[in-house]
Amino acid sequence: MVFLKFLGILGFSFIFEIGTITSKIDIQKIRVLENLNLLDRPKDIGEIPIFPFEVASPSEKYGGKxxxxxxxxxxxxxxxxxxxxxxxxxxxxxxxxxxxxxxxxxxxxxxxxxxxxxxxxxxxxxxxxxxxxxxxxxxxxxxxxxxxxxxxxxxxxxxxxxxxxxxxxxxxxxxxxxxxxxxxxxxxxxxxxxxxxxxxxxEYFESENTNCTGCYLSTFYVNFTEIGWNDWILSPPGFYANLCEGSCPDEKLGGTDIIQEQVCAPNYYGSVDFLIARSKYDIQKIRIHGLRALSCGCI
CATH class of the missing domain: 2.60.120 (Jelly Rolls)
Known part of the structure; x- marks a missing residue:
């Protein structure tokens, strides 16, 4: 779903763009990345940038905000x-x-x-x-x-x-x-x-301070080199989309016997800045909002 949303916002024809990128765009890519001080992209697909803040393991802390x-x-x-x-x-x-x-x-x-x-x-x-x-x-x-x-x-x-x-x-x-x-x-x-x-x-949710006993943020890194998108997404080499995992307790609606099932879901999203090649000679920097989960909660 994240990828469909991402491509839809960019307005790309995936087959056309991948097929038309040539060595000229590579030269332009290096020139633009150099001007923006972005040449230190990971060369290894296994080399993942550091997450902006440490994510707790589900056994000790349960999500946060x-x-x-x-x-x-x-x-x-x-x-x-x-x-x-x-x-x-x-x-x-x-x-x-x-x-x-x-x-x-x-x-x-x-x-x-x-x-x-x-x-x-x-x-x-x-x-x-x-x-x-x-x-x-x-x-x-x-x-x-x-x-x-x-x-x-x-x-x-x-x-x-x-x-x-x-x-x-x-x-x-x-x-x-x-x-x-x-x-x-x-x-x-x-x-x-x-x-x-x-x-x-x-701020992490501690287990003793919340009824959300198993909901936590799990890192999930989308590597553009690994999926073959690095020719038209010039920077960054990838981003942390992240996932919300774990279970949530059921909650009774006030004054009724109706039990509302809660789910573990993102409650705060972050933006990602992209440098993209729309064509051989059209390189743009765009910001897409709501593309990565930054915290989770029971909702």
């Missing part, structure tokens, strides 16, 4: 390091109780008028030596004659994963704002609220 949490600054607007007090700095505690999936820092500005060369930089401050900073990401905007308000989202997922592996969970994030090459003294005058992190986490 994705949720979104907000991580706010602990004190706000300044950080006390070992050698100084850093202004425009925000401490965050990354001591998470749930499994981390992704995270962004959200920066919202006030209404700004007659902007000229706006630059907003997020950096990590060294807790021992405050003057030492490391840039994490930046936003640049050249010019605008009208009033503008920005809602900037920096994806720091890979950096947060590294922080979570470190023993020190408190991190200092400094926000610098430049207007026409001049740094502003107090970012509080330009920001609507303190920057905060939007965190996506995965």
């Amino acid at each position: 994705l949720s979104h949490e907000m991580l706010e600054s602990r004190k706000g607007w300044n950080c006390v390091t070992g050698s100084s007090v850093e202004n425009n700095c925000f401490p965050y505690n990354f001591n998470l109780s749930k499994e981390f999936v992704s995270g962004n820092i959200l920066i919202s500005t006030q209404n700004l008028t007659n902007l000229s060369n706006l630059v907003i930089i997020a950096s990590e401050v060294n807790k021992q030596f405050g003057a030492e900073t490391r840039e994490l990401d930046r936003f640049e905007f050249e010019q605008s004659s009208r009033t503008s308000r920005f809602r900037i989202r920096f994806n720091l997922s890979s950096q947060i994963r590294k922080w979570l592996e470190e023993p020190e969970k408190t991190k200092f994030i400094k926000i610098d704002i430049y207007i026409n090459g001049i740094i502003v003294d107090n970012v509080e005058d330009y920001l609507e609220v303190e920057p905060f992190f939007e965190m996506t986490v995965f």
